[in-house]
Amino acid sequence: MPLKESFLNSRTIENEIVSEIRLATATSRVQLAKHLGIAPSTMGIQVDRLIELGILKESTAEEWGPGRPPKILEPNSTAGQFIGIDFDARRLHGVSVDFSQQLLKHHSRDLPRHANAEDVVQIIQEVIRAVRFRGRKLLGIGLAIPGTLDEEATKGLHYRFIPGWTKLPLRNVIQTVFRVPVYLENNVRVMAMAERWFGQARTIQNFICVGIRSGIGTGIFLNGELYRGYEGLAGEIGTWPMREFSLNKKNGDSLPLEDVASLRAIQESLNVSVEDLLRSAENCDRLVMEVLKRAASAVGRVISQISLILNPQMIVIGGPLAELKEAFMKPLCLEVKRSLSSEGGLMPLIVSTQLGELAGAKGAAALALHRWELKV
CATH class of the missing domain: 3.30.420.40 (ATPase, nucleotide binding domain)
Structure with missing residues (x-):
């Protein structure tokens, strides 16, 4: 929505300009003036000041058709x-x-x-x-x-x-x-923000990132916006009760999801380092494959229930276990598909993050x- 110039001071306009350029919503003076609803003369003054301060830099478009090529604005990396x-x-x-x-x-x-x-x-x-x-x-x-x-x-x-x-x-x-x-x-x-800004969810409005490390949690994007919930506590699925994975099911006991399926829980049950766990999984060690399948099934069960509530287009799995395509990701997807099929739900696209541990x-x-x- 265009800004109303009369209600903005120079600092607000400058910050809006930097934000628009960073997101590549508008990258020239003409585009910025039109997109923000600011007079071209005012825009020129503000852009010149940002260039003078070293916040922005301006260059000529390399590939352009007939006519004068536009000047392209971009953040100055040295700022x-x-x-x-x-x-x-x-x-x-x-x-x-x-x-x-x-x-x-x-x-x-x-x-x-x-x-x-x-x-x-x-x-x-x-x-x-x-x-x-x-x-x-x-x-x-x-x-x-x-x-x-x-x-x-x-x-x-x-x-x-x-x-x-x-x-x-x-x-x-x-x-x-x-x-x-x-x-x-x-x-x-x-x-989840990283996936939205420069990962696999750049064009996805409704998706969930599931992080599996010492604990388990989710980052939720709904209609292109990060959803935090009332008082910011949305997505804390680590304590989700998993009765079907308890050793005392007859007594009604349950275990928290992260005590069944987190990286920490798996390491403790096998008494291995993360490196040894990943290596053993790649070598299809029988015990390791069984433990990982159990963990993947637990996560898959929870993902299917979240999917029935929120109907996301994509689920992104993050953490070291996401690297294990056959040992973890495959049984996880099979469990989601099985659970959703029985409930008449739609299967979301489930992918491993490609952004690495950083x-x-x-x-x-x-x-x-x-x-x-x-x-x-």
């Missing part, structure tokens, strides 16, 4: 950098990206087996310093954190797999140390980048 951090109880990833969202540095680190909240906060700071790129101004930090957040996205409320992770004022802690804006979001929601960290950096606003 600054953004850092993204993503983690669960097992591993932490950090990246830095430039102003045009190109990767500068990355660093990953295994977390100590019994790390508490204080330990993890310290490691976050160390990784931020490790990926910070010299010579570029740090403009913002995005944190993709596990578990639940408060409604204002300032605190980590609860994460059962890191001792002491309760009502943790993480935004204030990191903001105080690095003196730049810090943005928090649930890590699986950030994975997807969450890149998404967190992109989160900071997209929320950044010009302050000068």
Whole structure:
């Protein structure tokens, strides 16, 4: 919807211009003026100022037909950098990206087996310093954190797999140390954002990202918008009761989904590292294949139930298990198909993420980048 110029100040217009260019909605002065409903003369003044500040750069279109080629506007990669951090109880990833969202540095680190909240906060700071790129101004930090957040996205409320992770004022802690804006979001929601921004769901309006790591959660996009739910607690499927997978079904006992099918639960049941688990699965080890099939069936059962409620077009599976096409993804899809067929539901397209293990960290950096606003 076009903006009403009379109700906007120069700073608001400039931030809208940067946002439109970053999303490639409009990439020339003429397109911007038309798309935002701003007079061409005003647009020219604002664009010239952004170029002078080093926020944007302008170049001539390389391929063009008859007539004068237009000037193309794009973010100036040297204008600054953004850092993204993503983690669960097992591993932490950090990246830095430039102003045009190109990767500068990355660093990953295994977390100590019994790390508490204080330990993890310290490691976050160390990784931020490790990926910070010299010579570029740090403009913002995005944190993709596990578990639940408060409604204002300032605190980590609860994460059962890191001792002491309760009502943790993480935004204030990191903001105080690095003196730049810090943005928090649930890590699986950030994975979903990454799929929406530069993954397989770029053209998909309704999809769900299922992250399977130390725990299990979902990021939900409905009608092209991230759905957080009332008080921001949507998508927490890790505690979904799975009675059919309990050893005491006669007594009515049930197990949480993430105690049946998370990467952590599978590792503990087999007493193996992630690397050994993946290697054994590729070699079709009988016991490993049985455990993975059980886990895949549990996740598939839950996905089928979510599909009946939300009717997504696509389900994206993230985490190391998504790499196992035959051992995990195939039985998961078969279970979804079986369950939905019996209920008359429609089968969504189910795919493995193609963004790799840095997807969450890149998404967190992109989160900071997209929320950044010009302050000068």
